Amino acid sequence: MKSVIVNDLVKNYGTKKAVVNAVKGISFEVEKAELFGIIGPDGAGKTSLFRMLTTLLLPDGGNASVDGSDIVKDFKAIRNKVGYMPGRFSLYQDLTVEENMNFFATIFNTSIEENYDLVKDIYVQIEPFKKRRAGKLSGGMKQKLSLSCALIHRPTVLFLDEPTTGVDAVSRKEFWEMLKRLKQQGITILVSTPYMDEASLCDRVALMQNGQILSSGTPAAIVNAFKETVLAIKADNMYRLLNDLATYGDIKDSYSFGEYHHAVMKEGYNEEALKKYLQQQNYTQVEMHVTKPGIEDRFMQLMKN
Numbered sequence: 001m002k003s004v005i006v007n008d009l010v011k012n013y014g015t016k017k018a019v020v021n022a023v024k025g026i027s028f029e030v031e032k033a034e035l036f037g038i039i040g041p042d043g044a045g046k047t048s049l050f051r052m053l054t055t056l057l058l059p060d061g062g063n064a065s066v067d068g069s070d071i072v073k074d075f076k077a078i079r080n081k082v083g084y085m086p087g088r089f090s091l092y093q094d095l096t097v098e099e100n101m102n103f104f105a106t107i108f109n110t111s112i113e114e115n116y117d118l119v120k121d122i123y124v125q126i127e128p129f130k131k132r133r134a135g136k137l138s139g140g141m142k143q144k145l146s147l148s149c150a151l152i153h154r155p156t157v158l159f160l161d162e163p164t165t166g167v168d169a170v171s172r173k174e175f176w177e178m179l180k181r182l183k184q185q186g187i188t189i190l191v192s193t194p195y196m197d198e199a200s201l202c203d204r205v206a207l208m209q210n211g212q213i214l215s216s217g218t219p220a221a222i223v224n225a226f227k228e229t230v231l232a233i234k235a236d237n238m239y240r241l242l243n244d245l246a247t248y249g250d251i252k253d254s255y256s257f258g259e260y261h262h263a264v265m266k267e268g269y270n271e272e273a274l275k276k277y278l279q280q281q282n283y284t285q286v287e288m289h290v291t292k293p294g295i296e297d298r299f300m301q302l303m304k305n
């Protein structure tokens, strides 16, 4: 069963003179209990998309349904059945952990006790601090409290807007494990993130850039669509190396990639000739090997096309 259906959705901001086309007619579907990632850089349109799907923003074109309800006509029904964790911490900083939880439970006509089994795994980690004001929690704790509040009314669909941005590596890992457990309870989860490495933790993803979906599918299918050979290259002067790789004849595309640069090679390239060229350019400590492309390589390729 489809949990979310998005059909040619459009969002524009501004006036006729200076218009920003934040979402440019995107379409996708999410199955029930699927963990679906929207992966894209800042400004891609992820927040605008989530705000339309959670009925906080009206679309300028297209339509969408969430758990069978139309995002415009049935907005009230949607508000009762979705959970939304916005990108910016938006709980009451002056209320304690417990007061925030009770507040959200009350507005949805429920109680912490009623849905404790759903939030238990997450809430036990912040329960020792239940008398602490939300504003005084660490980043990871704030994130857990936000998720607990978004879950308190047992939503069928959960929207998480960049939940791991600015969160330390350990909390990020724990967070994704929590999402897997929620999915097992039948909750559909849409999560946006600028981190490409989080794509592999989703069942399916959509790569978003400039208000458009460049590609969608399982992380494996997206990577498999990348057919070229990628060389990982490093040397003593990485900045100069990037410029030299950009102008080298056998290289289609090159970009920084962690401690290496990635070079997408043209067919029939000659690795020895490239090594020789780098030697002639007086590079030292040159390291070069063929590497398995990842989502980020595919994203770069799609963006440039």
Ligand SMILES: Nc1ncnc2c1ncn2[C@@H]1O[C@H](COP(=O)(O)OP(=O)(O)OP(=O)(O)O)[C@@H](O)[C@H]1O
Pocket: 013, 014, 020, 021, 022, 040, 041, 042, 043, 044, 045, 046, 047, 048, 049, 162
């Ligand atoms: N209220 C607004 N008025 C004008 N432009 C806006 C408004 N909100 C968003 N935008 C613009 O729309 C585009 C998409 O923004 P959006 O916040 O949806 O993207 P995002 O992928 O969530 O990125 P971020 O992580 O930076 O929020 C950006 O160019 C942004 O500047």
